[in-house]
Amino acid sequence: MNKTGFIGYGSMGGMLINGFLMSGVLGSEETVVSNRTMAKIENLAQEWKEITLTTDNRKVARESDLLFICVRPLDVLPVLREIKGDLANSTHLVSIAGCVTINDIESIFPGQVSKVIPSITSEVREGIALVCHNRKVTRDRIEYLEKFLGAISRVVHVKENDFEVAADFTSCAPGMIAAIFDCFVKAGLRHSEIESDTAQRLIVSTLFGTAKLMTEKGIGFSELIGRVATKGGITEEGVKVLNNHLPSCFDEVFLKTLSKHDLVKEMIKNQRIMVS
Ligand SMILES: NC(=O)c1ccc[n+]([C@@H]2O[C@H](COP(=O)([O-])OP(=O)(O)OC[C@H]3O[C@@H](n4cnc5c(N)ncnc54)[C@H](OP(=O)(O)O)[C@@H]3O)[C@@H](O)[C@H]2O)c1
Structure with a gap:
């Protein structure tokens, strides 16, 4: 003991x-x-x-x-x-x-x-x-x-009821963040001659800096978007595209992950029934 x-x-x-x-x-x-x-x-x-x-x-x-x-x-x-x-x-x-x-x-x-x-x-x-x-x-x-x-x-x-969505934000998110930024990098490579390793380093360093900036300065997502995507600027164009496509994409992400949770829960419930 x-x-x-x-x-x-x-x-x-x-x-x-x-x-x-x-x-x-x-x-x-x-x-x-x-x-x-x-x-x-x-x-x-x-x-x-x-x-x-x-x-x-x-x-x-x-x-x-x-x-x-x-x-x-x-x-x-x-x-x-x-x-x-x-x-x-x-x-x-x-x-x-x-x-x-x-x-x-x-x-x-x-x-x-x-x-x-x-x-x-x-x-x-x-x-x-x-x-x-x-x-x-x-x-x-x-x-x-x-x-x-x-x-x-x-x-x-x-x-406990909020664990599934919260787990998407914390334990699943590293995999999802990697998937999102892998797409970002690959799209950038299709439009430039930057080496893949270099592109990944640029993004990862920027991710790290973004997380640090938001944490240390207490900046929220909207404020950060407002500071970078200035009116009439380049970033604003990219943010508009993301705002058009990503909300439905993330709704689908939650639909899929939550239904997978339900499926596994059901299998575990069946394990309980089979034994009792
Ligand atoms: N991966 C993540 O990011 C993450 C995040 C949060 C929570 N979780 C949870 O953490 C748990 C483990 O996930 P994982 O990714 O670590 O899985 P994993 O890599 O497959 O590891 C499971 C381990 O359990 C061992 N095992 C299986 N049956 C056993 C038994 N009867 N007695 C003793 N050992 C046994 C396996 O041994 P062998 O060496 O023989 O295969 C293996 O080493 C899961 O419930 C998962 O939902 C995972």
Whole structure:
């Protein structure tokens, strides 16, 4: 007991574990990690000598008082059923799977449950971790969990019902931002002789500067557009095109992502029905 456990060492599990260890908020001697494929976690032992690594999820459940479930949404309930008998009443369970509701988790483990949606940007200690808790999570446990998340991100509380749209803005957005600006760059390349690498560097640096400017100066989107897209100028022409096409495009983005959430939720509901 008194360890922090992680089940699943994929893209997100790996980011959280390495982020917590590297920031110093978590010691390797108090960390226990399981993954289905042992080969994937073995390299952790080279860097973190005292870490406990295993393929035995039940061992992780027995030894952890804070336990992060970092498997894919459809694997969450099967893993919870597997470890259910090894969880203590006082265990604090944290799921990072968007489509798995707190209610789904409580149907198997009726104790302290939090839901967290991290973002890949926490790999460089930036971005947001969305958080909500069930009523059973004590103030101490909330503070303890937020100490971890706060070491690699900014913690933002969101109502569970708003998680899906909020997750589009935080954890899906890095992928969507990359897709948007990839199109911007490719269009620019069709109209110039700029090298692709150079174009990408120009955009990424500008994105970074834009985010910094807006954050440090407290500037909102409309104000920034007004300052750059001056009346009768070049930028205004581009902004007009974007305003014509993007609203319907982003409506479609939400339509698709939200219906995918619904589909996975339905599959998880069926997993519950099949077992009960
Ligand atoms: N990727 C993101 O940006 C992001 C953002 C926010 C939230 N999330 C959420 O984070 C969760 C993990 O996503 P991911 O992108 O990290 O997925 P991933 O890269 O596929 O990682 C999943 C990991 O879980 C392991 N696993 C699967 N079943 C297991 C079991 N029964 N016992 C132990 N380990 C098991 C897999 O092991 P193997 O090595 O054997 O495959 C794999 O390492 C998902 O629920 C996702 O919704 C992801």
